[in-house]
Amino acid sequence: MVKLPYFELTPWIEDHKLKCKHYLAGSATPFLSIEDLISLSSDPQATEMALNFRSLKLGGDFLRGNLSVRSAIAALYGSKQGIKPEHVITTVATTAANLTVLQGLLTAGDHVICMYPTYGQLSRLPKTWGCEVSPWKLDATKAWAVDLEVLQELIKPNTVMVILCNPANPTGSYVDAEIQTRIIDIARKHNLIIMTDEIFRPLFHQSLDQNVPSFVEHDYEKVVVTGSLSKVWGLTGVRVGWIVTKDQSLLKRLLNARQYTYQIGSMIDETIAAEVLSERCRPAILARHLGYAQENLQALQAFVDKNSDMCSWTKPTAGSTAFIKLSLNGQPIDDVEFCNRILDEDGVLLMPGSLCFREGEETDMGGYVRVHFTHFPDKTRKALDAWDRFLANQRK
Numbered sequence: 001m002v003k004l005p006y007f008e009l010t011p012w013i014e015d016h017k018l019k020c021k022h023y024l025a026g027s028a029t030p031f032l033s034i035e036d037l038i039s040l041s042s043d044p045q046a047t048e049m050a051l052n053f054r055s056l057k058l059g060g061d062f063l064r065g066n067l068s069v070r071s072a073i074a075a076l077y078g079s080k081q082g083i084k085p086e087h088v089i090t091t092v093a094t095t096a097a098n099l100t101v102l103q104g105l106l107t108a109g110d111h112v113i114c115m116y117p118t119y120g121q122l123s124r125l126p127k128t129w130g131c132e133v134s135p136w137k138l139d140a141t142k143a144w145a146v147d148l149e150v151l152q153e154l155i156k157p158n159t160v161m162v163i164l165c166n167p168a169n170p171t172g173s174y175v176d177a178e179i180q181t182r183i184i185d186i187a188r189k190h191n192l193i194i195m196t197d198e199i200f201r202p203l204f205h206q207s208l209d210q211n212v213p214s215f216v217e218h219d220y221e222k223v224v225v226t227g228s229l230s231k232v233w234g235l236t237g238v239r240v241g242w243i244v245t246k247d248q249s250l251l252k253r254l255l256n257a258r259q260y261t262y263q264i265g266s267m268i269d270e271t272i273a274a275e276v277l278s279e280r281c282r283p284a285i286l287a288r289h290l291g292y293a294q295e296n297l298q299a300l301q302a303f304v305d306k307n308s309d310m311c312s313w314t315k316p317t318a319g320s321t322a323f324i325k326l327s328l329n330g331q332p333i334d335d336v337e338f339c340n341r342i343l344d345e346d347g348v349l350l351m352p353g354s355l356c357f358r359e360g361e362e363t364d365m366g367g368y369v370r371v372h373f374t375h376f377p378d379k380t381r382k383a384l385d386a387w388d389r390f391l392a393n394q395r396k
Helices: 009-019 034-040 044-050 067-074 093-105 120-128 148-154 177-190 248-261 267-276 282-306 335-346 377-395
Strands: 088-091 111-116 132-137 159-165 193-197 223-228 241-244 321-328 368-372
Touching: 009 335, 034 044, 034 267, 034 282, 044 267, 067 088, 067 241, 067 267, 088 093, 088 248, 093 120, 093 193, 093 223, 093 241, 093 248, 111 120, 120 132, 120 159, 132 148, 148 177, 159 177, 177 193, 282 321, 282 377, 335 368, 335 377
Parallel strands: 111 132, 111 159, 159 193, 193 223
Antiparallel strands: 088 241, 223 241, 321 368
């Protein structure tokens, strides 16, 4: 039996949320109700009919997931690359999607290269199965960019997979189309699988960034991407995620792995997901949440500028989280102590980077806090005001 490393991220929120007045520790957009979906739809009557479950047969596709939602998911990707419903497998959110990919495609002794910092599941699960994992460190001094020379240096004879999160959690950066192509060229040369968690796609915050492709939209087939409704679409409680790959041999292994973890998804959840991702609902939901993000990023920029003696960052260009470094007299602040103090004194819940994103004994996340910026703008402003007052008191 493998011993799983302790997962700090979610317990940090659960253990501290009762003290919380101002929530900046999350990463999802505000939760939507069925009424919200109907009101946002371009055809409210059609959406209401689609979400009338009284006659819905509560069965489903045991192997891949419901065809209607797989068709809606396939439509999220570029049609020129031929992504079809048969390339899609539904899962129980991205957590199960990532688990299925890693469990289905890795074996003990494999070497994996994983973006760092990133969501802990991506780097830690392979280790528990006897894989060797090398962190591919993002460079904070270069806007959290990936370094392709470092990637090539990390490749070994037993390397089988490169793992990314794009857009990235916690940094709010992303890998653009040109760099994606260069990563794929490296992977092709060494016959590597590229696995990319794309749960924050397509939250790109500048108009010029909206056409950033998914990794699966390139002409290299050994790519597997995952996603879900949790972050962009405001439906964490609708447990629908997905895996997409065009490679038939990988798809066969993933379908096999799915049978060992979950035989079937929720038909009600998958019906909701199909409607959310339809042309009736999807554009309005995305526009709403991009609007929240852009307004909050302006407020965050003003906050960082005002407190530049203690706060520094690379402004996020994608996703829903920022990684802000706290320092005093040029030295990193103890981020865990800071997060506990600001919660106790002013009710602001932040996420300490050195606890929730550190890899093993690495200490390079010290002083960083992850900050959520896709909440309702009025709530974000109140949280930043409380944080600002706390910093003012610390200076005194």
